[in-house]
Amino acid sequence: MIDFWIILTASLVATSTAILGCFLIMRKMAMIGDAISHAVLPGIVIAYLLTDSRASFPMLVGAAASGMLVTYIIQFFNQKVKLQQDASIGISYTFLFAVGIILISVFSNDVDLDQECVLYGEIAYVPLDKSFIGDLYIGPRQVWILGTTLLLIATSVWLGYRKLVVTTFDPSFAAALGINVVFWQYYLMAGVSLATVVSFESVGAVLVIAFLSGPAATAFLITRDFKRMIFFAIALGISASIIGYYTAFWLQGSIAGAIATIIGLQFALVFAYTQLLRKSRIAKVLDNKALT
Amino acid sequence: MEFFTEIASFFTFSEPNVKVVFWGSLILCAISGLVGTFTLLRKRALIGDVISHSVLPGIALAFIIGQQKNPLYLIIGAAISGWISTYLVDYITKHSKIKNDTAIALILSVFFGAGVLLLTHIQHSGNAAQSGLDQFIFGRASAMNMNDVWLFTIVGSIITLLIVVFFRGLSLLSFDESYSQSIGFPNEILKLILSITTVITVAMGVQAVGVVLMSALLITPAACAKFWTNNIIHLAILAVILSGLAGVLGSAISYTYNGMPTGPWIVVVISVFAFISAFIGSKNGLAKKVLQRNQNNKKILRENTIKLFYNPDEGETLSYPFDTVFQKSNMHRNTLKKGLNMLKSEGLLKVTNGAYKPTELGVKESKAIVRKHRLWELYISRFMHLQPDHVHDDAEGIEHVITPEIERELEKELDFPTRDPHDSEIPY
Numbered sequence: 001m002i003d004f005w006i007i008l009t010a011s012l013v014a015t016s017t018a019i020l021g022c023f024l025i026m027r028k029m030a031m032i033g034d035a036i037s038h039a040v041l042p043g044i045v046i047a048y049l050l051t052d053s054r055a056s057f058p059m060l061v062g063a064a065a066s067g068m069l070v071t072y073i074i075q076f077f078n079q080k081v082k083l084q085q086d087a088s089i090g091i092s093y094t095f096l097f098a099v100g101i102i103l104i105s106v107f108s109n110d111v112d113l114d115q116e117c118v119l120y121g122e123i124a125y126v127p128l129d130k131s132f133i134g135d136l137y138i139g140p141r142q143v144w145i146l147g148t149t150l151l152l153i154a155t156s157v158w159l160g161y162r163k164l165v166v167t168t169f170d171p172s173f174a175a176a177l178g179i180n181v182v183f184w185q186y187y188l189m190a191g192v193s194l195a196t197v198v199s200f201e202s203v204g205a206v207l208v209i210a211f212l213s214g215p216a217a218t219a220f221l222i223t224r225d226f227k228r229m230i231f232f233a234i235a236l237g238i239s240a241s242i243i244g245y246y247t248a249f250w251l252q253g254s255i256a257g258a259i260a261t262i263i264g265l266q267f268a269l270v271f272a273y274t275q276l277l278r279k280s281r282i283a284k285v286l287d288n289k290a291l292t
Numbered sequence: 293m294e295f296f297t298e299i300a301s302f303f304t305f306s307e308p309n310v311k312v313v314f315w316g317s318l319i320l321c322a323i324s325g326l327v328g329t330f331t332l333l334r335k336r337a338l339i340g341d342v343i344s345h346s347v348l349p350g351i352a353l354a355f356i357i358g359q360q361k362n363p364l365y366l367i368i369g370a371a372i373s374g375w376i377s378t379y380l381v382d383y384i385t386k387h388s389k390i391k392n393d394t395a396i397a398l399i400l401s402v403f404f405g406a407g408v409l410l411l412t413h414i415q416h417s418g419n420a421a422q423s424g425l426d427q428f429i430f431g432r433a434s435a436m437n438m439n440d441v442w443l444f445t446i447v448g449s450i451i452t453l454l455i456v457v458f459f460r461g462l463s464l465l466s467f468d469e470s471y472s473q474s475i476g477f478p479n480e481i482l483k484l485i486l487s488i489t490t491v492i493t494v495a496m497g498v499q500a501v502g503v504v505l506m507s508a509l510l511i512t513p514a515a516c517a518k519f520w521t522n523n524i525i526h527l528a529i530l531a532v533i534l535s536g537l538a539g540v541l542g543s544a545i546s547y548t549y550n551g552m553p554t555g556p557w558i559v560v561v562i563s564v565f566a567f568i569s570a571f572i573g574s575k576n577g578l579a580k581k582v583l584q585r586n587q588n589n590k591k592i593l594r595e596n597t598i599k600l601f602y603n604p605d606e607g608e609t610l611s612y613p614f615d616t617v618f619q620k621s622n623m624h625r626n627t628l629k630k631g632l633n634m635l636k637s638e639g640l641l642k643v644t645n646g647a648y649k650p651t652e653l654g655v656k657e658s659k660a661i662v663r664k665h666r667l668w669e670l671y672i673s674r675f676m677h678l679q680p681d682h683v684h685d686d687a688e689g690i691e692h693v694i695t696p697e698i699e700r701e702l703e704k705e706l707d708f709p710t711r712d713p714h715d716s717e718i719p720y
Contacts, residue, residue, distance in 0.1 A: 030397035081570045086337040087515045094508035095563035098556035210401035217394050253413035260405020
């Protein structure tokens with residue numbers, strides 16, 4: 001049963017991040033996702049210190065606040081003082097992440113978060129944190145939180161799908177149609193912050209990037225159809241979760257780390273295959289030319 | 293009080309270990325400041341991010357193969373996996389439709405994940421020598437020893453020497469890659485030098501600040517220095533100084549308070565430097581920009597106001613009451629008042645009975661500005677073939693930035709004209 005709950009948790013994380021990841025990588029915003037996932041840390045710690053609990057709602061508020069802060073700092077450096085984009089991202093998130101780690105060290109006695117957990121999560125402990133309705137055991141708490149998040153993200157993407165797609169692929173056309181491009185960008189960012197925060201406990205800050213960018217990138221290599229790309233990404237994410245779990249079991253290592261490794265291998269396989277395909281196609285074209 | 297004695301004990305090296313921490317952090321941060329200058333200028337700041345996350349599997353594998361924590365092995369392992377990661381990012385971006393930022397995010401997180409997997413695997417394998425290997429994630433300067441410092445010094449000197457010797461080529465590569473290629477600089481070798489020095493710096497640095505924050509040491513010092521200078525030599529020197537200072541201050545703080553991680557403190561100190569520089573930096577700083585904008589606005593207001601008093605008829609200068617001037621202008625009432633007061637205090641206008649009259653100097657100024665305006669109108673109507681009724685708006689803006697040299701050029705180009713496109717006189 002423990003196997004099942006852990007794989008289910010990982011699959012829930014993989015599904016919500018795969019959906020958002022497809023939009024992120026098409027918008028060339030993968031690194032903004034990276035920045036947000038690191039930068040939510042101080043928000044989470046402060047929320048924890050203020051409310052003295054691991055309740056999800058205050059943490060969510062804290063994380064959203066520091067997620068907003070990092071996008072603001074990036075914009076400040078990039079637009080107000082004209083620092084190049086990559087450096088603006090780099091400065092902002094490392095700063096907030098460092099502050100988060102310092103807060104954890106200062107209040108190490110009061111905070112039930114340790115430094116390693118921040119980076120790669122504690123998915124193995126998920127089944128231990130149980131929830132009940134009355135006396136009835138209804139599964140781990142994380143599964144319920146992640147399930148609700150997935151439902152929320154899937155519904156909001158489904159509702160805003162057309163506008164999200166238009167603003168992603170052709171923002172100037174979208175603007176000409178009278179669609180508020182900035183609003184839909186923040187709509188997506190809000191989704192990313194939400195997914196990052198709830199995935200934080202199970203997979204940590206760095207590995208959630210693997211979930212966001214990996215399956216989406218692999219799916220992008222497979223298909224040109226955006227809807228199909230989303231479904232492929234979800235399938236890849238879930239299969240990586242299952243294979244990753246057993247790999248971790250075999251190697252006696254971190255589950256989240258193993259899933260990230262499998263995501264990388266999936267990409268490597270598909271990438272190698274597309275390269276071979278391309279080469280054989282080029283060879284075929286050259287052969288035909290030689291004949292004529 | 294205890295705080296000060298602790299700080300004092302840090303800077304007087306009263307404990308032998310402090311000396312190690314001091315020199316270790318100083319040398320590491322200084323080198324990364326130097327190397328980071330070029331990564332920043334080549335717009336590859338996030339590549340530093342990739343390398344620093346990606347050294348982790350190399351460290352873990354080096355430990356599995358060597359079964360001990362020899363710093364040299366670990367650094368070699370780290371450097372190899374760091375180098376592979378940058379190669380993969382470039383390869384994926386070049387050979388597929390995957391965008392650069394996606395490739396960066398993917399490689400960074402997957403390598404890190406593999407590193408975490410291997411590290412946790414080692415921890416469960418029961419090898420006693422592994423304890424402390426997880427320090428590479430957050431870094432612990434206090435875990436350094438004298439051998440590490442010697443290693444940093446030697447490797448650091450080699451890196452510095454390489455950069456000094458190839459400085460011209462590296463600067464050209466950073467600013468204009470295709471130009472450097474076209475005049476026959478060995479671009480590929482220069483790029484290789486840069487990527488090797490970056491990888492080695494990161495591989496050494498993770499010991500002190502850890503994999504996540506190492507990228508900050510590459511990016512932030514140079515970005516900080518960029519707010520103060522545009523000269524690449526000054527930029528590199530300033531980045532080295534700021535970074536070294538942050539290294540020393542950061543490790544002093546983490547030494548003073550027990551149980552504080554070094555890396556995050558160094559990063560916080562250097563980030564604070566960056567924020568301060570962004571506000572008060574003498575180049576590109578926010579304060580400087582605001583100041584400049586204010587000065588510009590003042591100059592424009594001054595010139596636009598004196599222009600109102602231009603009188604083509606030589607001889608007597610007339611005086612105008614405020615309302616006449618106001619009707620002539622299309623400025624806001626208060627703005628105009630501000631402009632008039634400015635001119636009055638500069639001695640370009642005299643006020644008698646509420647009427648404004650330009651002084652001799654004022655007349656000269658008003659002619660000068662009208663002259664620039666009309667010269668420009670003539671210039672663009674003649675050389676850009678614009679209709680006379682289309683040239684005014686452009687000249688309204690340009691008249692404030694024409695220098696005496698440009699004015700002379702315009703005169704020569706237009707063959708010392710006397711009439712503008714609207715057939716008004718160009719005053720001299």
